[in-house]
Amino acid sequence: MSGVNITSVLQETRKFPPAKEFSATAHVKSEAEYDELWWKAKDDPTGFWGSMSQNLDWFEPFDTVLEGEMPNTKWFVGGRLNASYNCVDRHLKTWRKNKAAIIWEGEPGDTRVLTYQDLHRETCKFANVLKSLGVQSGDRVTIYMPLVPEIIVAMLACARIGAVHSIIFGGFSADAVAERNNDAQAKVVITADGGWRRGKEVELKHAVDESLEKSHTVQQVVVLRRTGTPITMVPGRDHWWHDLMAEASPDCEAASLDSEHPLFILYTSGSTGKPKGVLHSTAGYTLGTMMTSKWVFDLNDTDTYWCTADVGWITGHSYVCYGPLANGATVMMYEGAPNWPHDGRFWEIIEKYKVTIFYTAPTAIRSFIRWGDEWPNKHDLTSLRLLGSVGEPINPEAWMWYHKVIGGERCPIVDTWWQTETGSIMISPLPGATTTKPGSCTRPLPGVVPDIVSKEGESLPDNTGGLLVMRQPWPSMLRTLYNDHERFLKTYFSEIPGCYFAGDGARRDEDGCYWVMGRVDDVLNVSGHRLSTMEVESALVSHPLVAEAAVVGFPHEIKGEGICCFVTLTTGDGDDALKQQLKDHVRKQIGALASPDMIRFSNALPKTRSGKIMRRLLRDIAAGRERVQDTTTLEDYGVLAKLRASEE
Numbered sequence: 001m002s003g004v005n006i007t008s009v010l011q012e013t014r015k016f017p018p019a020k021e022f023s024a025t026a027h028v029k030s031e032a033e034y035d036e037l038w039w040k041a042k043d044d045p046t047g048f049w050g051s052m053s054q055n056l057d058w059f060e061p062f063d064t065v066l067e068g069e070m071p072n073t074k075w076f077v078g079g080r081l082n083a084s085y086n087c088v089d090r091h092l093k094t095w096r097k098n099k100a101a102i103i104w105e106g107e108p109g110d111t112r113v114l115t116y117q118d119l120h121r122e123t124c125k126f127a128n129v130l131k132s133l134g135v136q137s138g139d140r141v142t143i144y145m146p147l148v149p150e151i152i153v154a155m156l157a158c159a160r161i162g163a164v165h166s167i168i169f170g171g172f173s174a175d176a177v178a179e180r181n182n183d184a185q186a187k188v189v190i191t192a193d194g195g196w197r198r199g200k201e202v203e204l205k206h207a208v209d210e211s212l213e214k215s216h217t218v219q220q221v222v223v224l225r226r227t228g229t230p231i232t233m234v235p236g237r238d239h240w241w242h243d244l245m246a247e248a249s250p251d252c253e254a255a256s257l258d259s260e261h262p263l264f265i266l267y268t269s270g271s272t273g274k275p276k277g278v279l280h281s282t283a284g285y286t287l288g289t290m291m292t293s294k295w296v297f298d299l300n301d302t303d304t305y306w307c308t309a310d311v312g313w314i315t316g317h318s319y320v321c322y323g324p325l326a327n328g329a330t331v332m333m334y335e336g337a338p339n340w341p342h343d344g345r346f347w348e349i350i351e352k353y354k355v356t357i358f359y360t361a362p363t364a365i366r367s368f369i370r371w372g373d374e375w376p377n378k379h380d381l382t383s384l385r386l387l388g389s390v391g392e393p394i395n396p397e398a399w400m401w402y403h404k405v406i407g408g409e410r411c412p413i414v415d416t417w418w419q420t421e422t423g424s425i426m427i428s429p430l431p432g433a434t435t436t437k438p439g440s441c442t443r444p445l446p447g448v449v450p451d452i453v454s455k456e457g458e459s460l461p462d463n464t465g466g467l468l469v470m471r472q473p474w475p476s477m478l479r480t481l482y483n484d485h486e487r488f489l490k491t492y493f494s495e496i497p498g499c500y501f502a503g504d505g506a507r508r509d510e511d512g513c514y515w516v517m518g519r520v521d522d523v524l525n526v527s528g529h530r531l532s533t534m535e536v537e538s539a540l541v542s543h544p545l546v547a548e549a550a551v552v553g554f555p556h557e558i559k560g561e562g563i564c565c566f567v568t569l570t571t572g573d574g575d576d577a578l579k580q581q582l583k584d585h586v587r588k589q590i591g592a593l594a595s596p597d598m599i600r601f602s603n604a605l606p607k608t609r610s611g612k613i614m615r616r617l618l619r620d621i622a623a624g625r626e627r628v629q630d631t632t633t634l635e636d637y638g639v640l641a642k643l644r645a646s647e648e
C-alpha cells in the first residue's frame with residue numbers, strides 16, 4: 001500500500017432524482033425516510049438490527065444483538081435458525097408455495113421452472129443425499145458446477161444440515177480447485193460432467209478428476225449430468241446426482257443452528273499469498289442479504305428479478321441465492337454467455353420473461369455498448385423498472401448508455417459498492433429515495449458507517465481522495481479467513497486501527513455521495529473480479545523459462561483492467577510462441593479469467609536499491625503513459641528505456 005496519493009479527476013455533475021411514480025410504491029419512498037433509517041441505525045445499531053432481525057424466522061430467539069467490537073463481533077448471540085429454512089420452508093406456509101422461485105434457461109435454450117415447493121423437495125432430498133455420503137454439520141463441501149438450478153439446491157442442502165459450502169467458479173482450473181479443496185479440507189465435491197459456454201463445453205468433471213490427484217481430503221464426488229459428454233466415474237468415489245436422488249427421501253428437517261454457525265467459505269484474491277477463504281456466518285449474512293435485496297432492488301412479489309452473476313462469485317451467493325430467496329422473490333437464471341448464439345441474448349431473455357429488475361457488471365455493459373444498440377433495440381425492454389451495476393466503478397458514459405438504451409430513461413440505476421468480505425451491499429442508492437449521479441455509488445445503506453481517511457487514519461474533508469473504511473460493524477461482515485485468523489486481522493484491521501479497511505480508494509462529495517476510485521493494493525479488478533498480481537506472478541515464475549515476473553494492470557476498454565506481465569527469462573530473448581506458451585501456462589495454473597493480455601520480455605525490471613520492484617513505473621509503461629515520475633530510488637536508469645521498447 002505504499003505511495004497512496006489519490007487525486008480524483010472525475011468531474012461529474014449530472015443528477016437524476018427518483019421518479020415520483022417509482023417512489024410512490026417503493027419500500028423506501030424518500031430521502032427523508034432514508035435519512036431516518038440511516039440515523040436510527042447509526043445512533044442505535046443494536047436497536048435497529050434487533051428490530052430488523054424480526055424479518056427472519058428463528059427456531060430460538062437470541063439474547064444479545066451484538067457482542068464484542070470490530071474485528072471480533074458476534075451477532076444475535078444465543079439465537080438459533082437455518083438459512084435454508086429462511087429461504088424456502090417459510091414461504092411454503094404462504095401463498096408463495098406455488099410461486100416460481102427459479103426461472104431458468106440453459107444456454108442451448110432448454111428451460112425449467114422451480115416453485116418454492118419444488119425447491120423445497122429438491123433441497124430436502126439432496127440434503128439427505130449429503131447425509132448418506134457422511135456429510136455432517138461443520139464439514140466442508142466444494143461445489144464446482146455450471147449455472148443450473150442444482151447449484152442452488154446444493155447450496156441450500158448444505159445450509160440445511162449445517163455443512164459449509166465452498167463454491168469454486170467453473171472458470172477456475174484444476175490446480176485452483178485442488179488448492180481450495182486442500183485449504184478447506186473438503187470432504188465432498190459436487191460437480192457436473194460439464195456446462196455450456198458459447199456453444200462449447202466446459203469440462204468440469206475432467207478438472208475435478210485432475211484436481212483430486214492433488215487433494216486428498218475429498219472422499220466422495222457427486223456428478224450432475226448436464227452436457228452428456230463421456231466422463232470417467234471412479235467406483236466407490238463418484239456417484240451420479242440422479243442415482244442418489246432417486247433413492248433419497250423428500251423429508252429432511254432443517255437443522256437448528258447457532259446464529260454464528262459458518263454458512264460458507266468463498267475464496268477471494270488478496271495482494272499476497274494464497275487465496276483467502278472468506279467465511280460468512282448464518283444469521284448476520286442471511287439478514288444482511290435479505291434486507292439489502294429489499295431496500296436496494298425494491299423487491300416485490302410481482303418482480304422477475306435477474307442478477308446475471310455466476311453463483312460462483314459473491315454476487316451470485318448473495319443476490320441470486322440467499323437475498324432474493326429469503327424475500328420469496330422470483331429469480332431468473334441463465335446458464336450461458338451474453339453473446340451466444342448472438343449478441344442480443346440477454347435482451348431476448350428480458351423480453352421473453354418480462355424481467356423487471358436487471359443487475360449486471362460494468363464490464364458487461366461496456367461489451368453491450370461495443371456490440372451496438374441494434375441488439376437491445378430489437379427487443380421490447382419496457383418490462384424493466386430497475387437496473388443495477390456491481391463489480392467495479394462504472395464510468396459515467398457507460399452509466400448514461402445503460403440509462404438511455406436499456407433503461408429507456410425510465411429506470412433508476414443502483415450502482416452497488418460492496419465486496420466478498422462485506423457479504424452484502426454497503427453503499428448504493430435506494431431507488432425510490434436517492435438522487436443518483438453517474439459514476440457514484442452514492443450513500444451508505446442503513447447500518448453502514450463509512451469514512452474516508454488518510455494513511456494515518458484521520459478523517460479527510462469532503463472531496464479529498466483517501467482510503468475507504470468502515471467505522472462500525474455490520475451483521476453480514478466476514479467473521480474470519482478460514483484457518484487464518486491472523487491474516488484476517490492483519491489484512492482488514494491493522495492498516496487503520498479500529499476500522500475495517502476495504503482496500504479501495506475513494507472520496508465523498510459535498511452531498512455525502514461516495515466515488516470509489518479502485519484498489520490501492522496490488523490487486524487487479526479484471527471484468528469485475530479480483531485477481532492478485534502476486535498469484536499471476538507466481539504462476540509465471542513456475543514456468544521453467546521464467547526467472548522473474550512483475551504483473552500490473554492497465555486500462556482495458558472492456559475488462560476495466562487488463563493484465564500486463566513483464567517477464568525476465570532464464571535464457572534467450574523470447575518470441576511470440578513463448579508469449580503464447582506463458583499465457584497458456586497461467587490459464588492452466590489459475591484459469592481462463594487470469595489469462596494475460598500482454599506479455600513483455602525484458603532482461604531487467606525497475607527496482608529500488610533495496611530490490612523492490614517499482615510497480616508504479618511499470619503501470620505507466622503498460623498504459624503507454626510517458627509520465628515524469630519520481631525515479632530517485634531507481635537503481636538502474638537504463639532499464640526504463642528498455643522496458644518501453646519491449647512493447648507487444
Ligand code: WT7
Pocket residue numbers: 268314315389390391392393394415416417418419420421441502503504516517518519525528529530
Ligand atoms: C471490489 C470487491 C461485490 C461484488 C463483486 C466484486 C470493486 C465492487 C463496485 C462499485 C466501484 C466496486 C471494489 C471492491 N467494486 N463494486 N459499485 N463501484 N468499485 O466483489 O471480488 O470481492 O471485489 O470490487 O474495488 O473492493 P469482489
